[in-house]
Amino acid sequence: MKAYIDNSLEIASNKRKRIVTAPPINKTGSESRLQIISRRTFEAAVYKLSRSFEVVTPPTTPSDQVGSSLEVISRKAFEATVSKCPKTVKSPDGSIWIRCHSLGEGAHGFVYLAKLNNDVDTNGLPPKMVIKCSPITFSSSLSDEERILKSLSSPYVILCYGSRITMTKPPANGSDYNLILEYCSGGSIADFLKFRGKPMVESDVQLLSTKILKGITYIHSKKIIHCDIKPGNILLTPQPNSCMPNCFEPKIADFGLALRKSSVEYGDGSGHKRGTLLYMSPEVLREGFLDYAADIWSFGCIVLEMLTGKKPWSEFRVLDRKKLEDVIAHSSFKPSIPSTLSADAQDFLHKCLDINPFTRFDSTALLNHKFLSTTVHDVVVKEE
Template sequence: MNWTRGKIIGRGSTATVSAATLQESGETIAVKSADFHRSEFLQREAKILSSLNSPHVIGYRGYQITKESFNNYNGEATTYNLLMEYAPYGSLADVASKNGGSIDETRVVKYTRQILLGLEYVHNSMGIAHCDIKGSNVLVGENGEAKIADFGCAKRIEPEITEPVRGTPAFMAPEVARGERQGKESDIWAVGCTVIEMVTGSTPWSGADSNDPVSVLYRVGYLGESPELPCSLTEQAKDFLGKCLKKDAKERWTASQLLNHPFLITKPDNEPELVTGLVTNSPTSVTDQMLWRSVEEDRPSWWECHEDERIGVLSWTGQFVVESTWDTDGADWITVRTE
């Protein structure tokens, strides 16, 4: 498969996303790349993504290992590349930003239904928990459909195997915040948080604690608090969120049950037209080597640390940089692989 890399559209601590074009078809794809010796998580994501086939999950296009001068490396480096479907409208966070800071209720219902259809498939048919559902990890495809992306934190649902928890603190369920377990029930809590994010245009806990993951985890895991529900929500929407945000994981509704909730079956599917135009941070969190993944790569897992050490680890996070434009005429593109 021959493809041409465009400018970088997203960067994490160990991986970078570029827009690219398949030479044979002209199709635009997204390529997530990392130096081979630091690509363990990227290879894990590729393995999981390659096993999935759903219209509600971002498409897998393959992987390639290349030799190239890349990512400010002096000389040629061996690079692992994960090739994926390109989402022209970016993430749900991008959609909210382009439409006044939040998403209208009709589209919230549509996107939520599609996220749950993706999770129903991932949970029930594939035995996988995503472990990092949030607005920036749900992309909007060519036809305006929501697609779950970034499976870098995903894990097989195997209760007998204990793994460190992963994900984004503001979207973590109580049992995850306490470091007890992480599974499909935790994804449902994150769906509730994502609905709040779509409605308000900001992440849950967006206040004094929004930039303090330790405080958020303490409030969720040990004080028993839940994200505040927007006052603008209908009673049906509040009831739906109540089913997602049960503190006891066993009491949360499943994806299949939520798909039959009145909140998702009483609204029409016609929504306002999406704002078009190239979105330069799609996929977004596909490279957002956020707190937990960075911790696992570069530091001891907080799961295995003493409590005081966990606080130190929790206070450390990477950065995410997005370039604002790229040359669609191809002047800045380079060929990275030929037969």
């Protein structure tokens, strides 16, 4: 196996060589290269309402944003984009919400953005919300997700506003189960990295990682394993008074695969091969052994992706899915950690991506790691 992998790496290297240069040390907030974009503009980019945007010179910004490498999308370009997007689908009289546009399709149904129908009693729902919709006969996963989310209350976890049953069109087709979730207009970290097109500076990664890790720590304190931590499931929502760069706070979302350790379904923790391949830990792929450490491995992959701008295991791009799965589960390899990163960042990643789940650092220990410890202190002071 090792000889095969080494040969594959050599082929990949000869085919296309990439040099990852170290990002400059971010000494002050004014030197941050984090892209700063408006809520409505980024929303348009994230949900692909148009294939191209007009890029203009950044306007004068507040002093704390000076030096940003942001590409600013003009108001004119945004309005032109919006005029091309599909019209809002009107719901029948009496419906609580009106469908706007689709946000995607998952394994258990459709996801779309909705706004309130002001002609009916909205029962305290927000003006905009995300609806996960599935035929009621296949809604067990959404029902489980709702049950878990309703047991959580954290600024680092997406909000759940409950669920509604609606009739399909025509009514003879049955009913839909609708899970009502918080709308995070900044999209996901996966969207942001794709939109940015390059690595993030370490200081920005430290801030985002601290918030995400606090969310994971909270989830684990409730004896819940997320099972699918990845950039696409870390959403960004604007918070005007936040100390975060661009005031985007990360929130953990999509608990469709989550398990509570005390549940009958979890059992003894074995036989649970679930998650997204590139972010799955070796023990989960190898034997379906699931514990909190699996989430920590996935979190480490997110941090690595933010620091490098590349997906984990990208050095194995010549391998097909089955062979890559064998590498992750049955070799001593871990995702490549560039030597160009700071010593603290490298050590932090090694602690997250320890092959042995029993010696892998837990979330509390990672929050006290030198890579994040200063950041944690600064964030607490600012929030107070």
